[in-house]
Structure formats: C-alpha cells, structure tokens
Amino acid sequence: QKEVEQNSGPLSVPEGAIASLNCTYSDRGSQSFFWYRQYSGKSPELIMFIYSNGDKEDGRFTAQLNKASQYVSLLIRDSQPSDSATYLCAARRSFQKLVFGTGTRLLVSP
Amino acid sequence: EAQVTQNPRYLITVTGKKLTVTCSQNMNHEYMSWYRQDPGLGLRQIYYSMNVEVTDKGDVPEGYKVSRKEKRNFPLILESPSPNQTSLYFCASTNYQGMVPGEELAPGEQFFGPGTRLTVL
Numbered sequence: 736q737k738e739v740e741q742n743s744g745p746l747s748v749p750e751g752a753i754a755s756l757n758c759t760y761s762d763r764g765s766q767s768f769f770w771y772r773q774y775s776g777k778s779p780e781l782i783m784f785i786y787s788n789g790d791k792e793d794g795r796f797t798a799q800l801n802k803a804s805q806y807v808s809l810l811i812r813d814s815q816p817s818d819s820a821t822y823l824c825a826a827r828r829s830f831q832k833l834v835f836g837t838g839t840r841l842l843v844s845p
Numbered sequence: 846e847a848q849v850t851q852n853p854r855y856l857i858t859v860t861g862k863k864l865t866v867t868c869s870q871n872m873n874h875e876y877m878s879w880y881r882q883d884p885g886l887g888l889r890q891i892y893y894s895m896n897v898e899v900t901d902k903g904d905v906p907e908g909y910k911v912s913r914k915e916k917r918n919f920p921l922i923l924e925s926p927s928p929n930q931t932s933l934y935f936c937a938s939t940n941y942q943g944m945v946p947g948e949e950l951a952p953g954e955q956f957f958g959p960g961t962r963l964t965v966l
Contacts, residue, residue, distance in 0.1 A: 739887075769955075778935055778957035779888070823888065831901065833878075833955065837887035 736761055739826050741836035749844055754811040756839050758824030761805065765826040765834075768800060768807045773821045773838065782822075783809070814843045847872045849958035851936050857964045858926055866921045866961050868936030874956075876939045877919040878903065879911065881932040882960075888935070894919055926965040934961045 739760050748754045760768070767786040771779035785791045785798040785807070797810040807826075811818055821838040828834060849870045858864055870877065878893035880903075890903030894913040908930055910922040919938075923930060936958040 778960050781954050831893055835888040837885060
C-alpha cells in the first residue's frame with residue numbers, strides 16, 4: 736500500500752463545475768497535508784495546506800481533512816480550463832519528510 | 846525575485862560519467878531537499894538538508910550524494926550514473942513557519958526549482 740494514494744484520473748469536468756480531488760494516507764502520524772498543482776513539464780506549486788480536521792477555504796479552493804478516515808480532499812469551485820493540471824497530495828510525517836501521492840490529472844473542458 | 850534555480854535544465858549523459866546538478870536558492874532558507882519524479886511513482890525524496898553541513902537520506906538515496914557547504918547551495922552528485930537514474934529532478938527549499946498544533950516547528954511553503962530532466966544512456 737502506498738503511503739499517499741490518489742486516483743490517477745483523468746478527472747474530467749466542464750468549465751464552471753466543481754472538481755473534487757481525493758487523497759488517502761496510511762500513516763496516522765502524519766500531521767500536515769498539502770495540495771500542489773503541477774502543469775505538464777513544470778515544477779509543483781503549493782495551492783493549500785491543512786492540518787486541522789474540517790474545511791479550509793482559499794478563494795475557489797477548499798481543502799478538507801478527516802483524520803479519523805485518513806482522507807484529504809481538494810474542491811475547486813467554478814473550474815476553469817486553466818485549472819487543468821496534475822494535482823499532487825502530500826502528507827508530512829515529520830519535519831523532514833514530505834511524502835507525495837502520484838497525482839490526479841484534472842481536465843476542465845470549455 | 847525569490848527563486849530556486851537548477852542547472853542544467855536538461856542533460857543527456859552516458860553510464861558511469863560523473864555529473865553534478867546544481868541547486869541554489871536566494872531566500873535564505875535553512876531546509877533544502879532533492880526529489881526525483883517518475884511516472885507512476887510520483888515525487889520521491891532523495892536527500893534533504895536541515896542546514897549547512899547537515900544532510901540526511903530521504904527515501905531513495907542510493908546512487909546519489911549531496912553536500913551543503915553554503916546555505917544557498919545544495920548540489921546533487923551522481924558519481925556513476927546508471928540508466929535507472931533517468932528521471933526528472935527537483936530541488937526544493939523552505940523556511941521555518943512556526944508552531945502548529947501537535948507539531949514542532951513547521952515548514953513554510955516549499956519552493957521548487959524548475960526541474961532537471963536527466964537521461965542516462
């Protein structure tokens with residue numbers, strides 16, 4: 736079992752819809768969770784991080800964390816074609832170690 | 846401009862020919878790390894450094910070396926590259942953010958370099 740698991744996709748949504756990206760993790764000692772966006776051939780860029788159970792909102796993005804279920808999600812409201820990218824979920828199991836999932840490819844069609 | 850730079854961006858080499866990929870950051874960050882990214886395997890940490898002269902292995906350190914003689918630089922060294930080290934490599938740096946519940950010092954945002962695409966023939 737991978738430490739951080741994501742569905743590889745692609746997840747296809749129409750423009751203006753809500754995209755829901757999911758991630759599960761196996762290490763209950765993980766405290767913080769991160770969502771990165773990576774365009775093809777580019778480096779990852781941080782969208783959000785979350786460490787408390789519940790929701791955290793930032794603009795069109797909402798991260799959700801459920802530590803009991805070991806589940807993290809990212810909602811993108813009003814999806815735009817420019818949101819088409821691979822979204823990486825990461826869990827931090829210690830200060831030094833950030834473990835990434837393999838990413839979910841999101842396609843937003845006009 | 847705050848940034849992490851890597852050189853070279855692209856490299857094709859042959860098995861056994863030593864190479865170094867440089868990484869430099871201008872944000873005065875203490876923490877730096879190297880990752881490789883492979884299809885189906887995602888980003889995996891190779892080495893990290895908490896500060897000058899302090900380095901440690903990540904999840905896939907075999908075949909790699911690093912050094913941290915200065916705060917801003919964190920080169921990745923492949924003494925004898927092999928084809929299984931063909932990959933996309935990212936350097937990253939981050940600072941300390943402060944306390945978060947249940948943790949000690951938390952890292953701030955991790956800044957990634959632009960990547961180095963390495964092919965070993």
